Amino acid sequence: MAWSRPACGCALMLVMACAVSPARAQDETPADTLQAAPGSTDERSAQIESIVEQLQAIQSEVDKQKRFKFSGYLQARYENAEDSDDSLRISGTPPAVTVANRNRFYIRRARLKLTYDSSPLSQGVIYFDGGTDRTVRLLEAYVTLLDPWTVEHRHSLTVGQFNVPFGYEIERSSSVRELPERSRAENVLFPGERDRGLKVVSQWTDQLETVVSVLNGGGISHPLYANTDPTGMKDLTGRVRWSQGVFDVAASYYWGDEATPLVGPDVETDKTRLGFDAQIFYEAPSIGGGTLRGEFYSGENLNADSLRALAPPPAGQGTALLRPGNLATDFVGGYVMWVQNFGDRAQVAVRWDTFDPNVDKDHDEYWRLGTGLNFFPDGNVRITVSYDFQNTETAGGSLYQDPKDNLWTIQFQHKF
Amino acid sequence: MKTLRITGLAIALVALATTPLIAARGVTLKGSDTMVILAQRWAEEYMNSHSGEVVQVTGGGSGTGIASLINGTTDICMSSRPMKPDEKKKLRDRYQTMGVELPVARDGLTIYVHESNPVKELTLEQLRLVYTGATTNWKQLGGADSRIVLYSRENSSGTYVYFKDHVLKGQDYAASAQTLPGTAAVVNAVARDPNGIGYGGAAYAKGIREVAVKKDAQVPGVLPTEATIRDGSYPITRSLFFYTRTKPSGDVKALVDWVLSEEGQKVVTKVGYFPIR
Numbered sequence A: 001m002a003w004s005r006p007a008c009g010c011a012l013m014l015v016m017a018c019a020v021s022p023a024r025a026q027d028e029t030p031a032d033t034l035q036a037a038p039g040s041t042d043e044r045s046a047q048i049e050s051i052v053e054q055l056q057a058i059q060s061e062v063d064k065q066k067r068f069k070f071s072g073y074l075q076a077r078y079e080n081a082e083d084s085d086d087s088l089r090i091s092g093t094p095p096a097v098t099v100a101n102r103n104r105f106y107i108r109r110a111r112l113k114l115t116y117d118s119s120p121l122s123q124g125v126i127y128f129d130g131g132t133d134r135t136v137r138l139l140e141a142y143v144t145l146l147d148p149w150t151v152e153h154r155h156s157l158t159v160g161q162f163n164v165p166f167g168y169e170i171e172r173s174s175s176v177r178e179l180p181e182r183s184r185a186e187n188v189l190f191p192g193e194r195d196r197g198l199k200v201v202s203q204w205t206d207q208l209e210t211v212v213s214v215l216n217g218g219g220i221s222h223p224l225y226a227n228t229d230p231t232g233m234k235d236l237t238g239r240v241r242w243s244q245g246v247f248d249v250a251a252s253y254y255w256g257d258e259a260t261p262l263v264g265p266d267v268e269t270d271k272t273r274l275g276f277d278a279q280i281f282y283e284a285p286s287i288g289g290g291t292l293r294g295e296f297y298s299g300e301n302l303n304a305d306s307l308r309a310l311a312p313p314p315a316g317q318g319t320a321l322l323r324p325g326n327l328a329t330d331f332v333g334g335y336v337m338w339v340q341n342f343g344d345r346a347q348v349a350v351r352w353d354t355f356d357p358n359v360d361k362d363h364d365e366y367w368r369l370g371t372g373l374n375f376f377p378d379g380n381v382r383i384t385v386s387y388d389f390q391n392t393e394t395a396g397g398s399l400y401q402d403p404k405d406n407l408w409t410i411q412f413q414h415k416f
Numbered sequence B: 001m002k003t004l005r006i007t008g009l010a011i012a013l014v015a016l017a018t019t020p021l022i023a024a025r026g027v028t029l030k031g032s033d034t035m036v037i038l039a040q041r042w043a044e045e046y047m048n049s050h051s052g053e054v055v056q057v058t059g060g061g062s063g064t065g066i067a068s069l070i071n072g073t074t075d076i077c078m079s080s081r082p083m084k085p086d087e088k089k090k091l092r093d094r095y096q097t098m099g100v101e102l103p104v105a106r107d108g109l110t111i112y113v114h115e116s117n118p119v120k121e122l123t124l125e126q127l128r129l130v131y132t133g134a135t136t137n138w139k140q141l142g143g144a145d146s147r148i149v150l151y152s153r154e155n156s157s158g159t160y161v162y163f164k165d166h167v168l169k170g171q172d173y174a175a176s177a178q179t180l181p182g183t184a185a186v187v188n189a190v191a192r193d194p195n196g197i198g199y200g201g202a203a204y205a206k207g208i209r210e211v212a213v214k215k216d217a218q219v220p221g222v223l224p225t226e227a228t229i230r231d232g233s234y235p236i237t238r239s240l241f242f243y244t245r246t247k248p249s250g251d252v253k254a255l256v257d258w259v260l261s262e263e264g265q266k267v268v269t270k271v272g273y274f275p276i277r
Helices: A004-020 A030-035 A041-066 A184-189 B002-022 B036-049 B062-071 B085-095 B124-131 B158-166 B183-192 B226-230 B250-260 B262-271
Strands: A068-081 A088-091 A096-099 A104-119 A122-129 A137-146 A155-163 A194-203 A208-215 A235-243 A247-260 A267-284 A288-302 A328-342 A346-356 A366-375 A381-392 A394-396 A399-401 A407-415 B027-031 B055-058 B076-079 B100-108 B110-113 B121-123 B149-153 B178-180 B196-200 B212-214 B237-244
Touching (some): A041 A068, A184 A288, A184 A328, A184 A346, A247 A288, A267 A328, B027 B062, B036 B055, B036 B250, B036 B262, B062 B076, B062 B085, B062 B237, B076 B250, B100 B226, B100 B250, B100 B262, B110 B183, B124 B212, B149 B183, B158 B196, B178 B183, B237 B250, B250 B262
Parallel strands (some): B027 B055, B121 B212
Antiparallel strands (some): A088 A096, A104 A122, A122 A137, A137 A155, A194 A208, A235 A247, A247 A267, A267 A288, A328 A346, A346 A366, A366 A381, B076 B237, B100 B237, B110 B196
């Protein structure tokens, strides 16, 4: 890419030289060939043609290179948890050693994205992540075809592995997020955020956008079905967004099911999510831009805690654990968030988020108050200092306790 | 104690990393190559009449300017096209603002041909066919029997995007179109190539001949003049913009106010573009 300008500059110089330079000795280069030209206009024209053809060949190669776009970002993080302990614990069955120390440096994300715009009507993306466990994995890979019948190509079809088009937070890159992690509800309901399938995005007007998708349903982080789909039926999503500029609002729906292997026939449980999100943007004079945003989720989900959540069955009626209806529980979750920029280089963010995996059960709710400061030393770097006040009720004897698990995070991000 | 020490260290590091940014650096303008000659004249005259003020102007193309606005490396972005939705989204993601769009001049996107070229006017449809590669010989347009040599701009150019959206109707440029790094380069190339055709800002139209443009075959061709730009009869009329991240204040506001003043708009006319009022 960087050599396109010099190449073009050389091209121009050659063409200009053609018109003014006297004849000189002939050689293999276009410039020398040109200089060797006799003075007739026809010959000079022929040589210009020759140079133009050579330049077109170069330009063709340059244009191919320019269609590649490399981007990515790195997040190096230090975490300091309130309940950290300089010891090793042995727990579980079979017994295993657990590192209790939670003060650590680590690489949260190390991502490389390669985009190839093969033509105005198609695009290919391959996106890798090598963070956290230092194993490189395919995060996204998809082909997008754009419609040829609108000037702005307002409709697109994407097939492959991509973010589930639901709500606001999921599709928002971690590189632009104001706090280090997404909300708990999103983490639980859409682990890994991505799935395989197809989606159709339609920008009907400047304000109105719809997205529908057909997905395997398991997501890329499913413990059993990350690469397969055990059910023939696919999951469906739909989202309608109205973007007024300073005010955006959207409604999303996810309709699917989940297969649960039990002794005997597998059980399929409902997996539904209804989501609403809204964002308001404003500018505080002499301070900077700010946002108020919120997102709400509800629906049914296969609940890993269902077994514990069930009331003990009446005596003599066996276990209720095998009743399919009990495997999915009604949940609610969401967050509200405030972000305020201070000039171009500093930003404050505060978020309260909550998730209740089973509305029929007490003492299983989670909430967190996240606070963060972001500094932007230059156009590529973001330095984040955040503190999460977490509240998780955990059974402890006859009482429920909030474990001491508040968390400091200091993160250095470089985006390119 | 260890936690406190590390947290304190981190805050000190952050403070250290951000301190140099507070230093004053004047007002920076970056972006559209079409607007560079205009912005340079603005900067010269503004600094002459406002002692102590520093204005830095850099080109690179509208896309580059918008990227710099998003990255925070320029105060003002110059753009010869409106910002795209995905650019606005990036700005919003980073600054929580929609950006402020300020039309500062008008331009007629001008079609250049060599002075010897007998083709005097072209319809928008003919231009589309030429630049998408469907029409390849001047003879098909009433000219000599010779190949049409297309000169174009880099894809970071706002002029490139505007021409593609409004003349090519979103279609891709012909593979044979030669990409040049600025309107001046396009004009120079066309001025020396009897078979060449190029496009760019009206202020650069020197040493070439402008082609009258027709909306369709039934209407007369129109040249880009102040009158035809003002009344909208020239078919490829566009605004030239300043973009800022937030509502201008301080030195940036002072410069923008001056550019939009009668004095600033006189410079627009001197350079060869058209005032917004």
